Amino acid sequence: MEILKTKAKMQAWSAARKRQGKTICFVPTMGYLHAGHVSLLEKGKPLCDELVLSIFVNPTQFGPNEDLDAYPRDIDNDLALAEAAGTTAVFLPDNTEMYGENYQTRVALDHLPHHLCGKSRPVHFGGVATVVTKLFNIVMPDVAVFGKKDFQQLRVIRQLTEDLDFNIRIVGGDIVREPDGLAMSSRNAYLTPEQRKSALCLSQAIDIAKTQIAGGATDVIAIRDKMTDHINGFDHTAIDYIEFCDPVTLDEVETIGGQVVLALAVKVGKSRLIDNALIDPPQ
Ligand code: AMP
Numbered sequence: 275m276e277i278l279k280t281k282a283k284m285q286a287w288s289a290a291r292k293r294q295g296k297t298i299c300f301v302p303t304m305g306y307l308h309a310g311h312v313s314l315l316e317k318g319k320p321l322c323d324e325l326v327l328s329i330f331v332n333p334t335q336f337g338p339n340e341d342l343d344a345y346p347r348d349i350d351n352d353l354a355l356a357e358a359a360g361t362t363a364v365f366l367p368d369n370t371e372m373y374g375e376n377y378q379t380r381v382a383l384d385h386l387p388h389h390l391c392g393k394s395r396p397v398h399f400g401g402v403a404t405v406v407t408k409l410f411n412i413v414m415p416d417v418a419v420f421g422k423k424d425f426q427q428l429r430v431i432r433q434l435t436e437d438l439d440f441n442i443r444i445v446g447g448d449i450v451r452e453p454d455g456l457a458m459s460s461r462n463a464y465l466t467p468e469q470r471k472s473a474l475c476l477s478q479a480i481d482i483a484k485t486q487i488a489g490g491a492t493d494v495i496a497i498r499d500k501m502t503d504h505i506n507g508f509d510h511t512a513i514d515y516i517e518f519c520d521p522v523t524l525d526e527v528e529t530i531g532g533q534v535v536l537a538l539a540v541k542v543g544k545s546r547l548i549d550n551a552l553i554d555p556p557q
């Protein structure tokens with residue numbers, strides 16, 4: 275496994291593999307790897323000849339009062355997990371390498387960022403779109419794997435790949451959960467033992483909605499009220515949003531008529547946790 279810290283070295287590595295006719299699969303992350311990240315590497319491994327992981331805590335996708343400085347890091351463990359999953363190269367740039375002193379360009383999408391997490395994190399998806407565009411140009415992958423855990427991010431990436439004509443196949447990886455249902459996240463590391471118990475409210479609220487919809491409920495307000503009551507029954511929780519959306523446009527729906535994405539964000543203590551599920555109404 276090679277570790278490449280500069281854009282030039284990464285591009286040269288990829289270009290050399292491409293000249294040999296090899297294909298490249300890419301998994302971008304912010305590090306502090308857990309089983310969710312590893313599942314993306316494992317999903318990507320058989321798809322191409324080479325498997326590239328990037329680890330970069332991208333400052334431009336954090337707002338001024340967010341957790342950039344506190345974001346957990348453990349590079350030695352990340353590299354061990356990456357190697358065990360068959361990663362052939364790790365791109366590990368620092369901020370100066372990625373953005374330099376005279377950086378000016380941003381990638382912006384017109385509609386998708388104005389939904390869900392974008393409402394409370396106004397700079398987030400611009401930062402994501404910009405860094406992923408740069409990473410695509412640096413790594414030059416044939417396939418890139420992103421987790422469905424960040425459903426809106428995956429939509430943003432699919433859209434920018436299409437809009438900016440990247441010849442890259444975007445693959446979505448299923449959400450990996452702890453045995454009790456909590457979606458794995460690097461941010462779970464912030465939770466105290468008590469908050470860890472409260473963090474279960476997200477997946478449990480999704481289960482409540484699934485049961486309601488399976489039983490024929492279609493009124494989003496009524497379903498959301500039940501979810502809200504459940505979440506508010508836990509200590510240290512503050513709901514950011516609970517929304518039912520069209521899975522492609524992310525426009526909110528008021529009545530469940532077809533497949534929807536149910537997405538929610540809840541602050542548990544200082545940690546802002548997200549979860550989602552695609553839900554089909556009964557036939
Ligand atoms: P992050 O390091 O949080 O930026 O995440 C890097 C990639 O891992 C993104 O594509 C995430 O959607 C994905 N990811 C994070 N958590 C999970 C999870 N629990 N299951 C599947 N994919 C995940």
